[in-house]
Amino acid sequence: MIYRKQFLKDTTITAAGIFCVLLAVLVFTQGINLLGRAADGRVAAEAVAALIGFWTLGMTPLLLVLTAYISILTVLTRYWRDSEMAVWLACGLGLRQWLRPISAFTLPLAVLAAVLQLAVLPQAERHSREYADILKHKQNLSLVESGVFRELGKKNGRVYFVEHFDAEAGKMQRLFLRESRPDGGDSVIFARSGHFDLRDNVRTLVLEQGYRYTGAAGRGDFEQISFDQLRLALNSPHKPAETAHRRTLPTAELLRNPAPQYRAELMWRVSLPISLLLLGWLALPLSYVDTRSGQSYHVIIASLFFLVYQNGLTLLRDMVEDGKIPFLAGLLPMHLLMGGCVWLLLRMRSMPAMPFGRALRQALPWARPPK
Template sequence: MTYQRNFIKELTYTAVGIFIVLLAILVSTQAINLLGRAASGRVAVDAVAALIGFWTLGMTPLLLVLTAFISTLTVLTRYWRDNEMVIWLSSGLSLKQWIRPVLQFAIPFALLTAVIQLSVLPWAELRSREFAEILKQKQQLSLVEAGVFRNLGSRDDRVYFVETFDTDSGVMKNLFLREVDDKGRESVVFAKEGTFSLTDNKRTLELSNGYRYNGTPGQADFNEVSFQHLSLIISVTPKVVNAADSRRTIPTVDLFGSSKPEYQGELLWRLSLPVSVLILSLLAIPLSYFNPRTGHTYNILIAIGFFLIYQNGQTFLRNAVISGQLNFWLGLLPMHLLMIAAIVILLRVRSMPAQPFFSALKGGSK
């Protein structure tokens, strides 16, 4: 029908604008936060863009939920404000006839949310943690300060000292290093130059043009060895991020059938967001009711209240499932069923806006 095509077209244009605005607000806020942390040295400057990308991807499902809900609410509220909905109801039509076009608009949002929530986000979360670990290791390698004794890696028996350090090239001049092995033998290294490197999952200290002295303190067994190049392994492999270490990185297929409460709670959350796109879009139909005579947009406040109750309720039930207080189905169904009941009741009432609330509820819809 013509009204359906025009309605979906207007919804699409509105959704694009709302999504861009919400995305711009959230990204700019997070960018300011990360740039502030980078200025204070808590985050590497070259990692800001990647961290913003991972964070934005993680927020996309919630943005899609909000976009579908706000778009439907905005367009239908305009219909009420311009008296188009009054003409609709006066013609003997019901608000229930808006369900089909609203679902045609919301189902693609729900499918996209499901794909991101079930497949993309676990992968992105794992890549984000791996990136953070690599970044952390690079920061440890680059944490060099001239004239200060520092531990080499995580070992307390390895200490090095650098006379000068070029921050641009990463080259250390006149380097001194002392280490003690498990047998108590001491090794002292003097080198003219040295650099840190991270290759093939190995963190190494590359030294050139120096001497190495080995022996046991108090005994005359020290020997001297000169070298042109010496590689000291700091760490054999960086920390490997395992997908099973966090419920947020576990693939969705591994969550099904699991008896672990934290896995059930994560699966509940991943399934709930796509469903909430459809439910909130349908809920926007009766919540869009606006009385042009009063001029008050109380429906917006009511819609915000419903959204907060819905999302906070789902979060509360998810946490209850994770803590083992509820089983999976008791955590998944209540809030969705409650919102569906609210949709049925409000559609019945708003189809007869001239009637008092309880009279419309008892009298039935047109």
């Protein structure tokens, strides 16, 4: 049909523009956030671009939901303003006949969102965490500056001071290092020189020609040990950070694991593609505009529906995660509620000339047909 082709053309062009705008805004916002964290040392500077890419990929399913909803709402609103929908209804055709072209537009996006949610994003999340952890780890261990006290790793309260550092040769001259011991004492090391060594993915600080003092201040029990070479392991063989996090687990493993947090993650992965389809249908009755009033209250109502839908899914996911409700009790209610709203609003908007209250009463399933 001609109207289907025109609708798909209009929504595709509109969706492309909306997706680009939303993506640009989100990437710019997240980029500023990551740059600020990199400036504070919480994120490795080299990882900013890669983390923006991983974060953008993770946000793509939600962007697809928003894009489909806004583009359908925008195009159909224009049809109502241009009286095309009024002509459609005057010809004896119903709004339900628009569900097929809307589904033809939203179904590929829902399939894409499902593939991303169920297969691609868990792997991307795992690689993102590994990459950020490795770069942050290397940055903390390799950031050496002459004449400045710095932390060495995140354990034992290690603090070091280097009087002179040759960046090209990687050699440090006249080092001071202090660390806390498990028994409450301190260990202080003075060395003539030193350098970092990396073998089997284990970072080691090699100190040469120095002394080590161990003991507790005020007890008078310090011990002095001289050494020609002392090797301090700064980390164990590196393991990817949080590889068992629920967001990094494959969907097949979530299906096999009955733990509440994994059930909640599975519910969220399944919910977004379903919500994309339902919001596409919901945009059809919400796009109605009374051309004589010139008001745009439908935009506010459409925004409220989206917020209620997404916040409701988030609330139910948290309840599933806490073990308060089972998986199906978290997955089904909001989708059934939105499906019921689609059915009810379609019946109402098929009677645009009728006042809102009367149209609502007539749309209810138990309402009597007008005499």
